[in-house]
Amino acid sequence: MMGSRSILLLLLASLASLSSCTAASREGLPPGSPFAETAAASINLLPQGIAVGDVTSRSALLWLRTDGPMMVQFEWAPVAAWDIVSKLGTVVAPVARTPLFTTGQETDFTLTIPLEGLTPATRYRYYVVVGTKGREGTPTEARVAARGEFTTLSDAVSSVPVTFAWSGDLGGQGRCRRGAAGYPIFDVMRAQQLDFFLFLGDTMYGDNLCPSPPNEPGADFRATTLAEYRARHRDQRGAEALRRFLESVPVYVIWDDHEVRNNFAGPFDSQMPVGRQALREYWPIRVAPDDPHRLFRTVRAGADLELFILDTRQYRSRNADQDGPAKTMLGERQLQWLLNGLTESTATWKVIVTTVPLSIPKGGGAGAPGNDGWAGGPGSPGFERERQVLVDTILGRKVKNVVFLAGDVHYVQANVYDPNGDGTPDFQEFMAGPLSAAPGPLTPPSAGLRPTTLINEGGYFNFGLIRVTKSSFDVTVLDEAGATRFSQHLPAQ
Numbered sequence: 001m002m003g004s005r006s007i008l009l010l011l012l013a014s015l016a017s018l019s020s021c022t023a024a025s026r027e028g029l030p031p032g033s034p035f036a037e038t039a040a041a042s043i044n045l046l047p048q049g050i051a052v053g054d055v056t057s058r059s060a061l062l063w064l065r066t067d068g069p070m071m072v073q074f075e076w077a078p079v080a081a082w083d084i085v086s087k088l089g090t091v092v093a094p095v096a097r098t099p100l101f102t103t104g105q106e107t108d109f110t111l112t113i114p115l116e117g118l119t120p121a122t123r124y125r126y127y128v129v130v131g132t133k134g135r136e137g138t139p140t141e142a143r144v145a146a147r148g149e150f151t152t153l154s155d156a157v158s159s160v161p162v163t164f165a166w167s168g169d170l171g172g173q174g175r176c177r178r179g180a181a182g183y184p185i186f187d188v189m190r191a192q193q194l195d196f197f198l199f200l201g202d203t204m205y206g207d208n209l210c211p212s213p214p215n216e217p218g219a220d221f222r223a224t225t226l227a228e229y230r231a232r233h234r235d236q237r238g239a240e241a242l243r244r245f246l247e248s249v250p251v252y253v254i255w256d257d258h259e260v261r262n263n264f265a266g267p268f269d270s271q272m273p274v275g276r277q278a279l280r281e282y283w284p285i286r287v288a289p290d291d292p293h294r295l296f297r298t299v300r301a302g303a304d305l306e307l308f309i310l311d312t313r314q315y316r317s318r319n320a321d322q323d324g325p326a327k328t329m330l331g332e333r334q335l336q337w338l339l340n341g342l343t344e345s346t347a348t349w350k351v352i353v354t355t356v357p358l359s360i361p362k363g364g365g366a367g368a369p370g371n372d373g374w375a376g377g378p379g380s381p382g383f384e385r386e387r388q389v390l391v392d393t394i395l396g397r398k399v400k401n402v403v404f405l406a407g408d409v410h411y412v413q414a415n416v417y418d419p420n421g422d423g424t425p426d427f428q429e430f431m432a433g434p435l436s437a438a439p440g441p442l443t444p445p446s447a448g449l450r451p452t453t454l455i456n457e458g459g460y461f462n463f464g465l466i467r468v469t470k471s472s473f474d475v476t477v478l479d480e481a482g483a484t485r486f487s488q489h490l491p492a493q
Helices: 005-015 079-088 185-190 226-236 240-248 272-282 332-344 384-396
Strands: 050-053 060-065 071-078 110-115 123-133 139-151 162-167 196-200 251-254 297-300 305-309 349-355 402-406 412-417 427-431 451-457 462-468 472-479 484-491
Touching: 050 139, 050 240, 050 251, 060 123, 060 139, 071 079, 071 110, 079 123, 139 240, 185 240, 185 462, 196 349, 196 402, 226 272, 251 305, 305 332, 332 349, 332 384, 412 484, 427 484, 451 484
Parallel strands: 162 196, 196 251, 305 349, 349 402, 402 427
Antiparallel strands: 050 060, 060 110, 071 123, 123 139, 162 462, 297 305, 412 427, 412 451, 462 472, 472 484
């Protein structure tokens, strides 16, 4: 995986003219490169852009898609090493290089590559080299197709501030990409200097039409097959603002319902496997060694923050089932993983990413009866028994500084909960979104967790911005123009 000491200097000399993550050709490749030395005209080899995801203190995932089969290789090193070599003309560190990969039709020509053995809290720069496949499987006409950077997270003993955003719901109810930028809210988010972004599902609306005009052409159909789900994901990446965002901000992605269809329950939905496959192909999501379909996972960002990203779709009972011991949203394995993780976490702040809200009765109507979130409503069951198991664990094991983040309802709501009624808040929940979708009907929270509502407001596209330190958790909601709509300061207990 590690190149010779001469590779870095020679690679830098050939890449010095690159200043952004756009496609460009180079006149020569480092000695030992499996790509041919001949230069080629610059073209857009990665029309859906690039992305970095599921970054940890020692690893990251790099994602891309080519149009048709191509040979691909990543080369990377810490930014400090590239910069020192560039200034001094001396090799001080080797460049790392992946093996050659060939994109194939079986994954719609997408590729997600893990980078391992990285250093915590370090800025890395990588180059994506793409070539056509020549005779006997050798690459020709190599080009630098993209350049990007990302920073690994701090290790679990380092107390450093963390800034991240969260939101969801992109392209729903006909609010799809319009014009070249597509979704300009991503440019507003990109300006916030984020460490990462939590994408809380509905990354596209496969079951909604995107008529043109006013939207860009190409998504005016409902997806039911793997090819159609793939096409809807590709259509989202036609938005230039989204591509710019993914080039510079690491993402942690989880699905909600519209990656398959409205309010689906995974074990009972025949379209779930192909929707899940397309999601995995088009986003950099870590693959668990013991379960290739698992999407729930943790993220540890320094000593003060641990995220528990839940999969609220793949294992859930039918929404219309009566609530009780047999009804589950998470499934037994995921529930125990969450309860154990919360009680064992040494992080100051424990953030539970749930996609669907804790307390808003969110009925599904005649087409999908029952409530789609945790809370039930009049004559319509929710998942309150399992929610109570989680609440009882937080209270019984005295887990401090718990915050829930949610989306799905298409408006902003923040609640402080006192479920045991002792007058002291036990945890908080903040809901943000949509990024681009129709506003939802404002609904107050149900009374079961004894909420105090701080804001319940909609009618605009938005995202949540969070800054975490050892002593505080600060939440701000910004709209699509960058204006602040809500803020809340939580001191650590």
